[in-house]
Amino acid sequence: MSMKVVEKIDxxxxxxxxxxxxxxxxxxxxxLHEGHLALIRWARTENPxxxxxxxxxxxxxxxxxxxxxxxRDPERDFGLLEKExxxxxxxxxxxxxxxxxxxxxVEVGRLTERLEGASRPGHFRxxxxxxxxxxxxxxxxxxxxxxxxxxxxxVIKKMVAELNMNLEIVTVPTMREGDGLAMSxxxxxxxxxxxxVATVLYQAISLAQKLWVRGETNAQVIRQQxxxxxxxxxxxxxxxxxxxxxxxxxxxxxxxxxALVSLAVKIGNTRLIxxxxxx
Ligand code: AMP
Numbered sequence: 686m687s688m689k690v691v692e693k694i695d696x697x698x699x700x701x702x703x704x705x706x707x708x709x710x711x712x713x714x715x716x717l718h719e720g721h722l723a724l725i726r727w728a729r730t731e732n733p734x735x736x737x738x739x740x741x742x743x744x745x746x747x748x749x750x751x752x753x754x755x756x757r758d759p760e761r762d763f764g765l766l767e768k769e770x771x772x773x774x775x776x777x778x779x780x781x782x783x784x785x786x787x788x789x790x791v792e793v794g795r796l797t798e799r800l801e802g803a804s805r806p807g808h809f810r811x812x813x814x815x816x817x818x819x820x821x822x823x824x825x826x827x828x829x830x831x832x833x834x835x836x837x838x839x840v841i842k843k844m845v846a847e848l849n850m851n852l853e854i855v856t857v858p859t860m861r862e863g864d865g866l867a868m869s870x871x872x873x874x875x876x877x878x879x880x881x882v883a884t885v886l887y888q889a890i891s892l893a894q895k896l897w898v899r900g901e902t903n904a905q906v907i908r909q910q911x912x913x914x915x916x917x918x919x920x921x922x923x924x925x926x927x928x929x930x931x932x933x934x935x936x937x938x939x940x941x942x943x944a945l946v947s948l949a950v951k952i953g954n955t956r957l958i959x960x961x962x963x964x
Contacts, residue, residue, distance in 0.1 A: 688767050690774045694782075697775050697822050704734040704772060710825030712816060715739035715776075716756040717765050720860040720868035724829040725769045727857050736823050737766055738775040740782065745811030756873050775823065782818065791817040791848075793840050799934050801836050801958070804924050804949060812837060813844050825852050833859040833867050835945055835960040839934060859959075861887065867959045874955040882920045883952050886959040889914050893928070893946045897963045902940045904928040915950060924949035924956065931962060 691697045701708070709732030711724045729735050739762055746752035759776060766774055790810055796802070797809035820828065830838050842854050860868045865887030866880075875883055889911040896907050908926050915921050926948045928937050937944055940963060947960035 688763075688771050688774060690763065690776060692776055692778065692781065694777060694822050697773070697777075700773055701736075701822075701824060704736075706734070707732045707826030708734040708736060708824070710819070710823050710828045711735070711737045712819055712828065712830075713737060713739060714741045714755065714870065715762050716758055716870040716873075717762045718860075718868045718870065720831055720833060722765065722769065723860045724831055724857045725766070725771065727855065728827070728829045729769060729771075731855075732827060735769075735771050736773045736775060736825065737771045738777075738819055738823070740775075740777055740815070740819075742782075742811055742815040743779055744783065744814060745808050747805060747807055750805070751871075751874075756870055775819075782815065790814050791844065793844050793847075796836070796840055796843060796934055799836075800925060800927055800929070800947060801949065809837075809840050813840060816841060817844065817848070817850075820850055820852060827853045827855050829855045829857055831859060832856050832960070832962075833869070834958070835947055835962075836934065839932065865891070867957075869957065871955055871957065875952060879920060879953045879955065882918050883955075883957060885915050885918050885921055885952075886948060886950055886957055889926070889948060890946055890959055890961040894961055894963065897940060897944075904937045904940050904944075907940065907946070911946075911948065915948075920952055922951040924951060 709728035711728050713721050741755050743752050791813040792810050793813055802809050838856050845854055864884045866883050892914055893907050893911055901907055911926050915923055929935060929945050931943045931945045943962050943964040945960060945962055949958045
């Protein structure tokens with residue numbers, strides 16, 4: 686079967702009926718890089734059918750954020766997806782997903798109030814709403830998410846469990862550039878100088894890992910060392926540094942295994958995130 690590009694929800698639902706089970710699904714906002722391709726390849730090996738969505742979801746950006754500037758290149762994405770042998774690319778318009786007077790929301794409480802949720806109010810409500818819609822439209826057997834967005838994985842798993850959705854969530858490790866920078870569509874915003882400074886996120890999580898391996902269990906000591914490292918970079922502004930329980934995302938005083946070390950840092954005008962699980 687050659688790859689089909691589908692823009693309408695009804696067409697997607699109809700084509701879904703013709704796919705061989707199980708169906709793997711990778712939701713993305715497009716502008717694909719090796720991080721996305723890792724998810725897509727993982728999904729391809731585990732399922733005879735593969736659906737990938739390309740949709741820059743406006744409801745997960747807040748008004749001051751980069752929705753309109755977010756990079757897009759669907760033609761290039763189609764070429765990459767054809768090579769990966771995707772069966773269906775679902776690329777709805779904003780109007781198709783959010784018709785006038787759209788007003789139904791899926792919200793996961795508490796977990797979404799911390800970390801990314803605290804810095805980006807409404808972000809996760811947008812994510813869970815669009816992901817729930819995509820799950821309903823595509824009805825995948827398995828959906829694939831990157832560990833790069835660690836909190837997103839925790840929130841989606843909680844939504845799937847608590848709303849009794851019939852699919853499995855698979856987490857794929859973070860893909861990095863040669864110098865450790867986590868791959869992200871937003872890396873294209875960085876100028877050459879910022880691109881160099883951006884490795885400080887990876888340096889900070891690597892430092893946390895090193896301290897933990899050496900036996901440091903005082904979370905505040907580790908946070909402080911990460912802070913000191915990042916503060917040496919004048920172009921870097923810390924949004925948060927967190928060492929938290931991997932399930933509740935509650936901040937820890939004493940590091941136990943597993944613990945999620947995560948951070949958000951602005952490099953110039955570009956906000957980047959990264960994380961590592963200590964275990
Ligand atoms: P996005 O297009 O940024 O919404 O990302 C789509 C999916 O790709 C999400 O599940 C991300 O977590 C995942 N992803 C993005 N960057 C990476 C990366 N560097 N490594 C692994 N997964 C990633």
